[in-house]
Amino acid sequence: MGMINTARTKSPWIIHVNCSACNGCDIEVVAALTPMFDVERFGIVNVGNPKHADVMVVTGSVNPKTARVLKNIYDQMPEPKLVLAVGACAGTGGIFAECYNVLGGPDKVIPVDAWVPGCPPRPEAIIDGAVAALGLFESKAKAMKEKIAAKAAETAKV
Amino acid sequence: MIDNIIISIIAIVGAPIIGGLLFGMDRRITARLQNRFGPPILQPFYDVFKLFGKESIAVNQTQMLYVLAHLFFAIAALLMLVLKQDLLMLMFILAFSQIALIMGAMSVRSPYSKIGAQREIMQMLAYEPVLIFMAFGVYKVTGSFMIDGILTYPAPLLYSLPLIFFAFIYILTIKLRKSPFDFSTSHHGHQELIKGITTEFSGTQLALLELTDWYDLVILMGLIALFFAQPLWVGILIALAAYLLELVIDNICARVTWPLMVKATWVIGGGTALVNIIWLYVRA
Numbered sequence: 001m002g003m004i005n006t007a008r009t010k011s012p013w014i015i016h017v018n019c020s021a022c023n024g025c026d027i028e029v030v031a032a033l034t035p036m037f038d039v040e041r042f043g044i045v046n047v048g049n050p051k052h053a054d055v056m057v058v059t060g061s062v063n064p065k066t067a068r069v070l071k072n073i074y075d076q077m078p079e080p081k082l083v084l085a086v087g088a089c090a091g092t093g094g095i096f097a098e099c100y101n102v103l104g105g106p107d108k109v110i111p112v113d114a115w116v117p118g119c120p121p122r123p124e125a126i127i128d129g130a131v132a133a134l135g136l137f138e139s140k141a142k143a144m145k146e147k148i149a150a151k152a153a154e155t156a157k158v
Numbered sequence: 159m160i161d162n163i164i165i166s167i168i169a170i171v172g173a174p175i176i177g178g179l180l181f182g183m184d185r186r187i188t189a190r191l192q193n194r195f196g197p198p199i200l201q202p203f204y205d206v207f208k209l210f211g212k213e214s215i216a217v218n219q220t221q222m223l224y225v226l227a228h229l230f231f232a233i234a235a236l237l238m239l240v241l242k243q244d245l246l247m248l249m250f251i252l253a254f255s256q257i258a259l260i261m262g263a264m265s266v267r268s269p270y271s272k273i274g275a276q277r278e279i280m281q282m283l284a285y286e287p288v289l290i291f292m293a294f295g296v297y298k299v300t301g302s303f304m305i306d307g308i309l310t311y312p313a314p315l316l317y318s319l320p321l322i323f324f325a326f327i328y329i330l331t332i333k334l335r336k337s338p339f340d341f342s343t344s345h346h347g348h349q350e351l352i353k354g355i356t357t358e359f360s361g362t363q364l365a366l367l368e369l370t371d372w373y374d375l376v377i378l379m380g381l382i383a384l385f386f387a388q389p390l391w392v393g394i395l396i397a398l399a400a401y402l403l404e405l406v407i408d409n410i411c412a413r414v415t416w417p418l419m420v421k422a423t424w425v426i427g428g429g430t431a432l433v434n435i436i437w438l439y440v441r442a
Contacts, residue, residue, distance in 0.1 A: 007207035010198075038194040040185075043201050049352045051215065051360035054208070078361050079213035144213055 008054070008080070008137040011043040012130070015053035015077070019070055019106060021060025024120040025087035029057055032123040039127060050076035054137075055130065058106040061089040061096045067109045074110045079147070080140035082133045083112045086126055088119040162241055169240040170233060177372025178202045180379075184405060191409045202368065209365035217266045217358050224262030225363045231255035232373040239380045242306040246293045249286075252377065255370070256282055259355065266358040274354030278342040280416045284423035285329040288322075291431035292381075295322045298438045305384065314386045314393075321434035323385050325427040327400050332423065333378055336404050338411035339419055 018026055032039050033046055047053050050073045062070060074083070085106050088094035093104045106112055113136050116129035182199040189196025198204075216222060235251045238244065256278065263275035293303060299318045300307040308315060316323055332339040343354035351357070359367055382400050383393030414422075 004207050004211035007204040008211060011201065011204040011208045035192060035194045038189070038196075040189060040197050041195045043197050043204055047353065049357055051358065052353065052356075052364060054212075076215075078215050080211075141211065148213070 005138050005141065008141070009134045011045075012055045012082075012134055012137075013045045013047045013053050014055045014057050014084075014130075015047060015050055015073070016057045016059070017070060017073055019058060019060040019062045019066040019090075021087065021089060025059035025090070028120045028123050029059065029086060029126060032126050037123045037127065039130075042127075042131070044130065050074075051078065053077050053081070055082045055084055055133065057084050057086055057126075057130075058090050058112075059086045061093040062103045062106050062109055063101045064103065067103060070106060070109050079144040080137055082114070082136060082140065083110055084114050084116065084129055084133050085112045086116045086129070087121060088117060091115050091117055094119065165240055166237050169236055173236055173376040174369055174372045177375040178206070180375055180401065181372065184401075187402070187405050188409060191405070202372075206365045206368050209368070210362055212361035214361045214363070216363070217268075220265055221262055221359070222363060224258050224265065225359065225366045227258035228255050228262065229366050229370045229373070231258060232370045232377070236373055236377050236380075239305065239377055242304065242309060244303050245296055245305055245308075246290075246303045248305075248377075249289045249293055252289075252374075253282065253286060255374075259367070259370075263355045263358070268358045270352045270357040271355060274342050274351055274357065277351075277416055278355050280420055281332050281339065281342055284420045285332045285427070287424065288325045288329045288427045288431050291428065291435060292319075292322050292326055295319045295431070295435055295438065298435065308384050309387050309390075312388070314388050316385045316396075318438065319385065319434055321430040321437075323382075325431040325434075326382065326385075327403070328427045328430075329423065330378060330382070330400060331404055331407060332419070334375070334404060336408035338407075338414045340408075341413055341416060341419075 016026070016029055031037060033044075044055075050056075054077075056074060056077060058070065060066075074081075083106065085091060089096060090105050093099075093102050096102045097104065103109070105115075114129050114133035116125050118125055121129075179199060181202040182197075185201055186196040186199060231251050231254045235248050235255065238248045238251065260275045260278050260282075263271045263278070266272075296308060296315065296319070297303050299315060300311045331337075335343060341351070341354070343351070343356050356364060356367055379394075379397040379401065382397040383390060386393035386396050
């Protein structure tokens with residue numbers, strides 16, 4: 001299991017979800033993929049497909065329309081998975097927090113593992129946040145195993 | 159007999175290691191061509207180990223069967239290559255392997271997966287004639303379809319089949335799904351098809367598909383090496399040079415549409431291979 005856990009931290013594939021962000025954070029997320037910062041040197045690939053992804057990068061505040069989409073995409077990702085909220089809006093709702101249509105950050109809908117503050121955060125900060133979140137994979141994998149074991153026990157009972 | 163078993167085991171264990179390292183170098187060289195630093199050479203291994211550890215989400219019950227068929231037919235083709243068996247049969251088994259993948263992608267309801275599968279069929283339609291021409295050219299020169307016959311033939315095949323060699327390098331781009339022919343799936347996300355034919359495979363299934371890609375790469379490199387089998391190390395160097403050429407082509411080309419690919423492959427690939435075969439008859 002040690003080898004697989006090492007591999008998890010060395011090959012996090014990300015999916016980037018924009019929940020009504022102003023595009024500022026998105027540009028910074030994409031900037032991290034350019035030759036200047038080149039996150040592929042850490043094995044990070046932007047796969048754009050929830051079924052292949054390990055880390056979800058969410059930008060922007062969540063409103064009732066995007067909440068459903070966000071939950072749907074999150075549910076399609078196989079365990080173990082991490083969620084990284086990037087930017088002030090993804091933290092608390094940012095300057096839009098008081099709007100009648102804003103629920104707040106993505107943590108209102110799905111469990112968020114790490115936050116990167118800033119409006120927008122610098123690419124270095126996003127990479128730092130992603131690397132910090134990767135440390136959580138081991139506990140996530142443990143939780144996944146327990147979940148699968150509990151499910152198996154339940155089906156055995158039936 | 160015991161020799162054959164030992165050779166088979168070495169091939170089954172060794173081929174993914176060689177293939178994975180080649181793909182790792184591929185990603186590193188591609189990154190350098192794009193002025194990036196690039197991932198470690200072992201990156202494909204990290205990816206596959208990680209995928210084996212993921213939760214398995216099967217869309218339907220038969221999907222895994224198709225993935226396993228894709229893998230086992232590729233391994234069978236590799237064994238035929240290392241045990242110096244029939245070249246024509248090897249081509250058919252490789253085709254079976256591809257068809258298993260297409261059926262796996264067709265068995266789900268995702269439109270991305272289905273369009274990817276249909277494009278994969280178009281790719282097979284484009285490159286299969288060239289493979290058959292290659293087997294036929296080998297038969298015409300050595301008088302046998304057996305790979306054993308190529309290895310015992312006194313002169314390298316490249317001298318008699320130069321145009322078929324060119325055609326094979328041409329279809330290598332399609333087989334490896336590199337630009338400009340990377341439209342059924344691609345190693346870079348965010349294309350119009352998400353991930354095309356592999357969209358609906360996740361976790362262990364995707365890991366097995368990656369593993370099959372490594373076997374496929376080794377088989378293709380082996381087939382290129384057969385063109386210069388006396389001595390074989392020259393053939394292996396030629397195969398590595400061809401792979402490097404593919405990487406350069408991958409990085410300087412944009413994707414083409416499938417009708418253009420089929421036409422171009424039949425005219426350039428099929429045409430040159432046919433000219434080569436006609437020349438063999440005229441020469442004789």
